[in-house]
Amino acid sequence: MxxxxxxxxxxxxxxxxxxxxxxxxxxxxxxxxxxxxxxxxxxxxxxxxxxxxxxxxxxxxxxxxxxxxxxxxxxxxxxxxxxxxxxxxxxxxxxxxxxxxxxxxxxxxxxxxxxxxxxxxxxxxxxxxxxxxxxxxxxxxxSGTVLQRLAARLVELAERAGRRGDDGTMLQLPLPQHDLAAAIGATREAVAKALRLLREQDVVRTANRRVIVTDMEVLLLLAQGRAQPPGTRPPEKSPPAV
The missing domain is CATH 2.60.120.10 (Jelly Rolls)
Known part of the structure; x- marks a missing residue:
């Protein structure tokens, strides 16, 4: 997208x-x-x-x-x-x-x-x-989860309208949370929760309507559905049948 x-x-x-x-x-x-x-x-x-x-x-x-x-x-x-x-x-x-x-x-x-x-x-x-x-x-x-869709949007914004710095890539477009929500078809509350998960795992930082991507590699994997959401563990394997 x-x-x-x-x-x-x-x-x-x-x-x-x-x-x-x-x-x-x-x-x-x-x-x-x-x-x-x-x-x-x-x-x-x-x-x-x-x-x-x-x-x-x-x-x-x-x-x-x-x-x-x-x-x-x-x-x-x-x-x-x-x-x-x-x-x-x-x-x-x-x-x-x-x-x-x-x-x-x-x-x-x-x-x-x-x-x-x-x-x-x-x-x-x-x-x-x-x-x-x-x-x-x-x-x-x-088909995509809120976190996956948000990660994809943030990757795109970083690549097309981002400025690289020592501490990450700052998004140049001042999209508030309600606009990010409108850009992925989610509620503002769902986007706030997803951003909190990304912040807790040091994937992004937010302040004053600004978003800085600090770990582009993880964010890209999340966007592609190739990584577990931050703060979660993969499901345990079932014991072999006997």
Missing amino acids: SLFGQDRSFLDALTLPDRRVLLAEGAPRAYEPGDVMIRERDTTTYVLALLSGWAVVSVETERGARLILALRGTGEVVGDLAAVDQGPRSATVTALGRVEAVAVSGVRFRGFLAARPHATSLIMRQLSTRLRSADIERRTLA
Whole structure:
């Protein structure tokens, strides 16, 4: 499962002239932390090209809970699905920190793609990647434990948005516990318990909404389901039958 998009963002994959044309088609916008940039089920079709900052993509479940689907950063575009098929918004996009973006209308974005087959191919590849990721996510939610899913998220955040230091890898994205819970389809209480287990075994350290991964090897094994949860012992073997 993955919170992040492809290694190379949409804007980076465009040629410099095409990127300039696309950005010139829109208007600059700025968002503060917590601002809703796109709202689920809205009928708007504009696309946002992110120039700086991070945004959270989430949906509301049938039970009224929030499920985080992805994190989008500099160079990526959000809102492209509604721009292409002109249907209702499939998710809400919220600014995680301050975000600078360019808003391009759906009409102009479709015109941009129609004139550039390479850009259309990039968007189709992006949509395909997100669909495959969603399929993997559903399987993980159905089979993985809270600890395993949390470990996988922390590994991904450390690898994609972490800063290495002498005492471990500090996650650069300030995701509070309720957002970590929403990113793995669990309750905040369950995530707090799993984090406590990881802290007790010196796998991570937490303070002031920050997480530092101190033992990446163990965390990766937990994410892969190849290690026992911290603080537990493997089941005793049954005595041989006589």
